[in-house]
Amino acid sequence: MIKDLFEKPVLVLGCGNILFGDDGFGPAVINHLKENYSLPDSVLAMDLGTSIRDILFDLALSEKKPQKIIIVDAVDYPNRNPGEVFEITVEGIPKKKTSDFSLHQFPTVNILQELRDHTGIVVKIIVAQTNEIPDSVQPGLSKIMEEAIVVACEQILSLIKANDTM
Amino acid sequence: MxxxxxxxxxxxxxxxxxxxxxxxxxxxxxxxxxxxxSFRGFEKFCVGRPAEEMPRIVCHICGICPWAHHLASSKAGDACFGVTPPPAAIKLRRLMQMLAYVGDKLLNFYFLAAPDFVIGPDADYSVRNVMGIIGAAPDIAKKVVHLRHLTAQIIEKFAGRAIHPTFSMPGGVSKPMTETERQDILGHVDELLEFSKFTIQFAKENVFPKYMDAIKTIGVIEVGYLGTVTDDGALDFYDGKLRLMKPDGSYDDFAYDQYLDYLGEHVEPWSYQKFPYAKSWGDGFSLDLDNPSGIYRSNTLSRINVCDKMATPQAQAELEEFREAFGRPAHLTLLYHYARLIELVQCAEQMVELVNDPEITDPNVRTKIEPRAGRGVGCVEAPRGTLIHDYETDENGLITKANLIVGTTHNNAAMNLSVKQTAQELIKDxxxxxxxxxxxxxxxxxxxx
Incomplete structure (x- = not known):
C-alpha cells in the first residue's frame, strides 16, 4: 500500500509488465509472497508493475527512508539457465535493461546507484532468468518461470532476515 | 567513413x-x-475481450500514466455502449485524473527537468541528478516528495489503487464519494494548489530566466500542434473536441471519432514506432529539418498553444503572461517545461473546484450498460499527449477491433527533428x-x- 511506502523499514518491490510473458515475474513473486507467507510487520511487499521508477525517485528524496529495498525482476543474461534465480548488483544490471526494454521500465541504473550511494539504503536485486519475453503482448509466465517463483520467495525471505549493510 | x-x-x-x-x-x-x-501487439491482444474489462487491463500499458489509459478506455467503453455516466461519476473521474496529474507534473519538473536547469546543463552527471536537487534545494525536494505521496495516498484511500486503478468503468465509476471522504480530501487540496502556484513562481523567478539562451536554441522547430479544448476553447484534460493547429496558428476542430480523417500514420524503416502526421493538411510526411511536412506536436506546449484560454483563473493569468512573452503558437521546445507548470496550476485549481462541488457526493455514479455492437473512441489528454483509445464491439460487447494512439507517439517525428536540430546546432567539425x-x-x- 502506498501509505506504508515511507513507514516500513523493508520494501520488496516487484517490477515488470504482466502483459509480456516472463517479464511479469516480479509481480507474480509479490502476489505469491503475499498469499502464501506471513511477512514481518516491518516488510511491505508491493507489485509496482511498470511504475517503479517514480516510486524510486520519491524514495531517493524522502526524509523517511527504508533501510532496505529488495527489487524483484526478470533478466535475460548470457550463460544463465531459464528459471534460474540469482542476486545481482546494481552494476550487474544488463545494459539492455537500461536502454532497449522501454516496456519493462526497470528502474534506471542511475536512480538505483543514487539510492545506494547517497542514501544509505541497502539495495538488493533478485532476478530470474527468463525463458522468453515475447515481442508483442502475450500475458502469462512460462512453466519454468512459474516454478522459479517459490525459489525467489525463499531467497527474498533470507534477504529480509539478513542483517546486512551496503 | x-x-x-x-x-x-x-x-x-x-x-x-x-x-x-x-x-x-x-x-x-x-x-x-x-x-x-514501441508497445506492440496490444490491439491484437484486446480482440475478444469484454469492453468493460479494458479499463483495468490498459493500466499495464504505461506505469507512468495509468490513469490516463484507465479513463480513455472507460470513455471508449461509454461510447461503445452508447451511455453517458452520471454527472457525479464524471466529476469523480476528473478528480482522480487531476490528482494523478498534479503528482506527475511535480515529478516531471522537479526530478526530471530541474537537474538540467537548477544544477546546470553543462554540469557533470555525478551532480546533475536527482540527488543534486536535494543539495541545491533540500526544503523544496522534501515538500515535493510529501505532496506527491499525498496525491497517491488520496487516490489510494478513495479509489482503492493508485498504480493499477480499477475505479472507472464503462458507464461510470465503482463507488460514490461520501461527505466524510470529501471533507477528508478537502483538507489537503489547498496545500497542493498553493505549492503548484509556488512552483510556477519559483520557476519563473529562479530557473527559466537563467537559461533563456538554451531555451532559444535547443530543439527549436516550427511544426503544428494537437490538443483538446472545450466548445468555448478552454483547455480540458478529460473531454472536449480535438484541435489540430498548423505552424502558422490556423486550426481545425473535430470530434474524437473523426481522428482518422485528420491524422495518418507514417512508417520509417529504421523505427518500430510509427509517426502520426497531419493527413488533413495534404502535404504528406517529411522529416526534412528545413522543410518538415505534416508534423505536429502533442503534450504540454501543444495544449497551451491550441487552447484559446485556460479553464481556471490563476492558470489563465499564467497563460496571458506566457503569451505576452512568447506569442501563440510558441515554438521553442524547452517551453514545454513552462507550459507544464501552467497546466499544473490548472490541474490544481480544477482539483479544488471539484472537491468543493457538492454534486460530487451524489450517490448515483453508474449508468447501466447493455452489451451491444458499436464503435467508441475515448480520448483524454494524458500528461504526455493526446491519448486515443478506439474500440469496436460485437453484439456481446466483446472487442472486435482496437486502435490506440498514445501521447508519446504523436511526438515521435517532432522529437526526431528536435534532436537533429540540436545536434546540428552544437556539434561542429x-x-x-x-x-x-x-x-x-x-x-x-x-x-x-
Missing part, C-alpha cells in the same frame, strides 16, 4: 530510448535519430563534449516521452 555518436541510455526520461547522431566526413551532423521502443550531448538529451526530455 561515417561516424556515429550513440547516446544510450537517455537518463531521466520516463521510458528508455537511444539517440544515434550520424556525422559526415567533416564531423558535422548528417542525421540524428531517436529510437524509442566533430567536436563535442558531455555538456553538448546532454543538451541533445534535454531536447528530448522537454517532450517527456
Amino acid at each position: 561515417e561516424n556515429v555518436i550513440n547516446i544510450q541510455p537517455i537518463t531521466r526520461i520516463e521510458g528508455h530510448a537511444k539517440v544515434a547522431i550520424h556525422l559526415d566526413d567533416a564531423g558535422n551532423v548528417a542525421d540524428a535519430r531517436l529510437h524509442v521502443q 566533430g567536436i563535442y563534449d558531455e555538456g553538448i550531448l546532454n543538451k541533445v538529451e534535454m531536447s528530448i526530455r522537454a517532450y517527456d516521452p
Whole structure:
C-alpha cells in the first residue's frame, strides 16, 4: 500500500509488465509472497508493475527512508539457465535493461546507484532468468518461470532476515 | 567513413530510448535519430475481450500514466455502449485524473527537468541528478516528495489503487464519494494548489530566466500542434473536441471519432514506432529539418498553444503572461517545461473546484450498460499527449477491433527533428563534449516521452 511506502523499514518491490510473458515475474513473486507467507510487520511487499521508477525517485528524496529495498525482476543474461534465480548488483544490471526494454521500465541504473550511494539504503536485486519475453503482448509466465517463483520467495525471505549493510 | 555518436541510455526520461547522431566526413551532423521502443501487439491482444474489462487491463500499458489509459478506455467503453455516466461519476473521474496529474507534473519538473536547469546543463552527471536537487534545494525536494505521496495516498484511500486503478468503468465509476471522504480530501487540496502556484513562481523567478539562451536554441522547430479544448476553447484534460493547429496558428476542430480523417500514420524503416502526421493538411510526411511536412506536436506546449484560454483563473493569468512573452503558437521546445507548470496550476485549481462541488457526493455514479455492437473512441489528454483509445464491439460487447494512439507517439517525428536540430546546432567539425550531448538529451526530455 502506498501509505506504508515511507513507514516500513523493508520494501520488496516487484517490477515488470504482466502483459509480456516472463517479464511479469516480479509481480507474480509479490502476489505469491503475499498469499502464501506471513511477512514481518516491518516488510511491505508491493507489485509496482511498470511504475517503479517514480516510486524510486520519491524514495531517493524522502526524509523517511527504508533501510532496505529488495527489487524483484526478470533478466535475460548470457550463460544463465531459464528459471534460474540469482542476486545481482546494481552494476550487474544488463545494459539492455537500461536502454532497449522501454516496456519493462526497470528502474534506471542511475536512480538505483543514487539510492545506494547517497542514501544509505541497502539495495538488493533478485532476478530470474527468463525463458522468453515475447515481442508483442502475450500475458502469462512460462512453466519454468512459474516454478522459479517459490525459489525467489525463499531467497527474498533470507534477504529480509539478513542483517546486512551496503 | 561515417561516424556515429550513440547516446544510450537517455537518463531521466520516463521510458528508455537511444539517440544515434550520424556525422559526415567533416564531423558535422548528417542525421540524428531517436529510437524509442514501441508497445506492440496490444490491439491484437484486446480482440475478444469484454469492453468493460479494458479499463483495468490498459493500466499495464504505461506505469507512468495509468490513469490516463484507465479513463480513455472507460470513455471508449461509454461510447461503445452508447451511455453517458452520471454527472457525479464524471466529476469523480476528473478528480482522480487531476490528482494523478498534479503528482506527475511535480515529478516531471522537479526530478526530471530541474537537474538540467537548477544544477546546470553543462554540469557533470555525478551532480546533475536527482540527488543534486536535494543539495541545491533540500526544503523544496522534501515538500515535493510529501505532496506527491499525498496525491497517491488520496487516490489510494478513495479509489482503492493508485498504480493499477480499477475505479472507472464503462458507464461510470465503482463507488460514490461520501461527505466524510470529501471533507477528508478537502483538507489537503489547498496545500497542493498553493505549492503548484509556488512552483510556477519559483520557476519563473529562479530557473527559466537563467537559461533563456538554451531555451532559444535547443530543439527549436516550427511544426503544428494537437490538443483538446472545450466548445468555448478552454483547455480540458478529460473531454472536449480535438484541435489540430498548423505552424502558422490556423486550426481545425473535430470530434474524437473523426481522428482518422485528420491524422495518418507514417512508417520509417529504421523505427518500430510509427509517426502520426497531419493527413488533413495534404502535404504528406517529411522529416526534412528545413522543410518538415505534416508534423505536429502533442503534450504540454501543444495544449497551451491550441487552447484559446485556460479553464481556471490563476492558470489563465499564467497563460496571458506566457503569451505576452512568447506569442501563440510558441515554438521553442524547452517551453514545454513552462507550459507544464501552467497546466499544473490548472490541474490544481480544477482539483479544488471539484472537491468543493457538492454534486460530487451524489450517490448515483453508474449508468447501466447493455452489451451491444458499436464503435467508441475515448480520448483524454494524458500528461504526455493526446491519448486515443478506439474500440469496436460485437453484439456481446466483446472487442472486435482496437486502435490506440498514445501521447508519446504523436511526438515521435517532432522529437526526431528536435534532436537533429540540436545536434546540428552544437556539434561542429566533430567536436563535442558531455555538456553538448546532454543538451541533445534535454531536447528530448522537454517532450517527456
